Amino acid sequence: MNSVLKAACCACLLSSSPAFAQADPERNLPLWEIGLGGAALSTPAYPGADERVSRVLVFPNVVYRGKVLRADRSGIAARLFSSDRAELDVGFAGALPSDSDEVDERDGMPDLGPLVEFGPRLKLRLADLGGKRRLRLELPLRAVIEARGGLHGRGTTFEPRLAYEMAGERRRWTLEANVSAVLGDRKINRHFYEVAPQYATASRPAYAADSGLLLTRLGLFGSRYVNEDLRLFGYLRFESYKGTANRESPLHVKDSGVSGGLGLLWTFKRSAARARGTATVDPSL
Template identity: 55%
Template sequence: MPTSFRLALPLSLLIALPAAAADGDARTVPLWEAGVGAAVFSTPAYPASSDRSTRGIALPFLLYRGKVLRVDQGGVGARLVNTDRVEFDVGFAAALPAHSKDVAARRGMPDLGTLVEFGPRVKYKFADLGAAGRLRAELPVRAVIEGRGGFRRQGWTTEPRLVWEQRGDGGRWTLETQLGAVFGDRRIHRYFYEVAPQYATADRPAYRADGGLMLVRTGVFGTVRVNPDVRVFGFVRLDSYAGNANQDSPLFEKKAGVSAGVGFAWTLARSARSANE
């Protein structure tokens, strides 16, 4: 998954997940691939919401594995440093909107718009376990921009996490698990949990949000190659909001949430040139 904080499932789903399925040895994978993908997924409407959003999405995708410019399993961005141990890049991702009319706790409040996240990320590859997989640590820091009737900055987030990944049967299948936590400043917490006086009701009192921990997250993502052009993928993610800085908000409804999805990616064209040329 684009490795931004992904409070909703990202619009880049059909870029990032097929890319994760397709990436392998740079000596054999093509420089670029293009195709179509589709997925069905279900997530909480926003972190700690008791309402859910279930959606289907189908989009074309383009993967590009250049030395600097990358559109791959890490998202969309520029890889500025790449060594055996350390990788540093700058990238972005996006998250789908939530309409307040469909969310009981937010009814009558402004919609949650499409969020675009942009910023740097450091990855440290600290253990190669051979057949048992690889371990790395990641630290992304993202500015959050909302696109709803214009563009507005909605604060920043950071998501330190540990990632274990493994590939088997010559790359026919992949498995990745992660454990991390999402922190945000007061502005992004206000976006999700603050109730301004004009939106207060008898059941939804006014509330002023604070910054801090938003959630602790663990999840698993896997892919299987059906043939050279088609892969299927699925994921399950568990978020715990028990330590959320705004548990007293009337918009905070649950202490845990589960997201899940399945989909496929079909490559229609690829370059003859490999990624390392």
């Protein structure tokens, strides 16, 4: 699933996480920062769709560097455990809504509302490659909730992700490349791919979805500071839907999809208080 809805509720748009380090660089950084962000995004309406969803978003740019509660490039999370090599938190992600009347294959079916994902994530530092280059593994397990006419449970996803990240001096630029696979239970796959009998047509037969692979993904994310208060960022992501559990669904019409976005973050207020730090997070990445 795409995860760009988190742009509207945290300081950055993508699933890009800070790396681990043995030093404690956060002690000299503000405890919190506040600003505004804006971005233009484009993504498939859902995995395997032919139509796209494009949005221009304006959102709060909030950073909070508490020992437990965190709001940063990694999203909004409560850190439960942290060491030099591992970190466990509970956080949020999400996906943009899609109107069925704008998607030919779903015409006459219920809209796909915005999705909020919530659950634990284990982050492991696999290797420090020197020169501000690191390799990490993330293992997020998320419960998915649809916010459309109330809140409705839509199943569970698991997305193991391997990421390579690097940064320039004094955090002037950052770059991350990652590869991941998204696995879903039967309930979330039904949300995207099932065709109930009452929605079946001559060109869209009824279909019962199965649990299993939703997609595999290659992603690239980068950012660069223009000055102390302004940062540009962008991402590009390629998704493959070949070999997925529900490729025979009449709603699965494409074997690949591309997402992308560009944006700007502006910080206009910082706290005088300094972050206490935990000797684990390196804000240079």
